[in-house]
Amino acid sequence: MIPYEHFTQYYETDQMGIVHHSNFIRWLEEARVCFMDQMGFGYDRMEREGVFSPVVEVSCQYKKMVHFHECVQITVRVKKYNSVRLYLDYEIVGKDGQCLCATASSTHCFVDREGQIVMLKKVCPELDQKLKESL
16 A cells, blocks of 8 residues: 655644654545545545544554654555454655654454444455555
């Protein structure tokens, strides 16, 4: 998969010109949406098929400050998947690929339109297979 690139904006920074930590969580979501699109099964398609994937847990470990006007690359990897839960790992690096800015993880479940937990292999076998292949 091609890493997601994000060019930091002024509004994402604090008074010191450093990206505020809360924006990293937004970037994870942007990268996750891009990752799913690259797999050929984006969130828009999932939701049309009646499957939603809320965040159950998210964690981010900050390694280096990111400043206004810097570009970062975010790599998303499937860490674990069992048809009910999806565990993702993220790595945020500087555009040069050399400087590790943050590592993160998120956990997701799958629910139907009513919010009931579903097994992806039963309700969306094509996506289930793609996630298994990405392990």
